[in-house]
Amino acid sequence: MQQYKLLINGEWTDSSTNETFENINPATLENLATLQVASGDDVNRAVKSAWDAFPAWSETPPPKRAMVLFKAARILEERKEDLSALMTREMGKVLAETRGDVQEAIDITLYAAGEGRRMFGETTTSELKDKFCMTILRPIGVIGMITPWNFPMAIPAWKIMPALVAGNTIVMKPASDTPLLTIKLVEVLMEAGLPPGVINLVFGPGGTVGSAIVHHPDIRAISFTGSLETGKWIMGECARSMKRVSLELGGKNPIIIMDDADIDLAVEGVVWGAFGTTGQRCTAASRVIVHENVKDEFTQKLLARTRSLKLGDGLHPDTDVGPVINPSQLEKITKYAGIGKEEGANLLTGGSPAKPGLPGYFFEPTIFTEVDQNMRIAQEEIFGPVVALIPVSGLEEAIEVTNNTMYGLSSSIYTRNISHAFKAIEKIEAGITYINASTIGAEVHLPFGGVKGTGNGFREAGTDAIREFTEVKAVYVDYSGSLQKAQID
Numbered sequence: 001m002q003q004y005k006l007l008i009n010g011e012w013t014d015s016s017t018n019e020t021f022e023n024i025n026p027a028t029l030e031n032l033a034t035l036q037v038a039s040g041d042d043v044n045r046a047v048k049s050a051w052d053a054f055p056a057w058s059e060t061p062p063p064k065r066a067m068v069l070f071k072a073a074r075i076l077e078e079r080k081e082d083l084s085a086l087m088t089r090e091m092g093k094v095l096a097e098t099r100g101d102v103q104e105a106i107d108i109t110l111y112a113a114g115e116g117r118r119m120f121g122e123t124t125t126s127e128l129k130d131k132f133c134m135t136i137l138r139p140i141g142v143i144g145m146i147t148p149w150n151f152p153m154a155i156p157a158w159k160i161m162p163a164l165v166a167g168n169t170i171v172m173k174p175a176s177d178t179p180l181l182t183i184k185l186v187e188v189l190m191e192a193g194l195p196p197g198v199i200n201l202v203f204g205p206g207g208t209v210g211s212a213i214v215h216h217p218d219i220r221a222i223s224f225t226g227s228l229e230t231g232k233w234i235m236g237e238c239a240r241s242m243k244r245v246s247l248e249l250g251g252k253n254p255i256i257i258m259d260d261a262d263i264d265l266a267v268e269g270v271v272w273g274a275f276g277t278t279g280q281r282c283t284a285a286s287r288v289i290v291h292e293n294v295k296d297e298f299t300q301k302l303l304a305r306t307r308s309l310k311l312g313d314g315l316h317p318d319t320d321v322g323p324v325i326n327p328s329q330l331e332k333i334t335k336y337a338g339i340g341k342e343e344g345a346n347l348l349t350g351g352s353p354a355k356p357g358l359p360g361y362f363f364e365p366t367i368f369t370e371v372d373q374n375m376r377i378a379q380e381e382i383f384g385p386v387v388a389l390i391p392v393s394g395l396e397e398a399i400e401v402t403n404n405t406m407y408g409l410s411s412s413i414y415t416r417n418i419s420h421a422f423k424a425i426e427k428i429e430a431g432i433t434y435i436n437a438s439t440i441g442a443e444v445h446l447p448f449g450g451v452k453g454t455g456n457g458f459r460e461a462g463t464d465a466i467r468e469f470t471e472v473k474a475v476y477v478d479y480s481g482s483l484q485k486a487q488i489d
């Protein structure tokens, strides 16, 4: 059994706690590895190492920094199959999806590497003669990164790659359920030539190790992806120390199905959105807002498709739906199934934990119908294979129901009516809207993030990726040779 130490200054070093935790396959309960738990002192060492590495890394020209990323992308491509299989064992989702997760990491690595030759500032006019004005992007310094378990490689890569190309150094704590794929990603970067100390990895519970990162006075910014609850707490703590923080949080993502929609296409979109990754995506479709004229047809077809889904080990080619991540997640989903029944929603299928011949944490794909928009199962993020069908009488009501949530990440509408599609684009309060496609499937060259309770205004990926990890500096160059005074006549 491999035991992982902490990565500090390019060396795998012992933590000072003597504590370890296990990395468990959620389908088979096989123990994949043990990891050492970091202490506050270990976090201090990691932050010092990141600052020690900062001058040389931030002074390396961005196109040279990018070369490390280009090389890393090539290594990731070579190892894609092995990394995907390991991810399925660590996190549970099916191989097709873990391949997608690794591919997304490769894509963002290449995209961020390209930014090494862009990272554009602006030039603009001056109100004075013989004066030149421009903006440049500067690295922030040491960034603390805290990530969740549902995209074990893609989410760390979405943060690490742009931050690196922008010249920052990093202290990172991956989710305790899925640290292995972050370790593999960072090993690849080191193989590709990343200097020691530029990334440092610490492991252990969010409440202690994550909290030590959030509170560290020498960490300049926190990049966090996770739950609304943890995000709110982190934002409050960062406010106290005026630390910059970017938050990517939860979702309660809707799919609207109009009565002019291609119903078969919509069914496929809902099955993929609701039950892909066992519903454990921030962009998972958890509310289906269906026009009453097509409700019966849609519901019957969705039920038949859902019942055909095969639960099992994600490594098996026949498996459609893998396990959920851990026992507490299974308990939470089971609790919400009970809440849905108590609230008076109709449990059409599923609703219970499942045992598909494996000892792990499985839950039946679950559909509730006749859901009221204000029920808890229509408002709170369950993060499991549970979908709530809410009937509506038209587009206006559909959009009202869509926006009746504290979240605003992804959204979708199935319609053949161009006016409906554009009205939805205009009126839906979300960071992402899909037309005739499910709520999932972000591409790395577009900004990713949400409004309202989903975040605090930052976007990851796309051209915004570099903004998240840079400071803008305004530069004035006066070549008049005399004292010129702006705003003074």
Ligand code: NAP
Pocket (backbone or CB within 6 Å): 146, 147, 148, 149, 150, 151, 155, 173, 174, 175, 176, 177, 204, 205, 206, 207, 209, 210, 211, 214, 225, 226, 227, 228, 230, 231, 233, 234, 248, 249, 250, 251, 281, 282, 283, 381, 383, 409, 449, 454
């Ligand atoms: P979580 O419980 O908030 O945990 C996320 C990370 O924060 C983990 O590394 C966790 O450590 C750490 N953490 C927990 N408490 C902390 C604290 N007090 N201080 C610092 N760090 C702390 O969320 P999760 O259950 O892993 O992930 C699921 C959530 O992430 C869902 O709400 C989902 O919607 C959201 N998500 C959002 C996006 C997006 O881009 N918008 C993408 C994916 C997921 P441990 O692992 O040790 O607990």
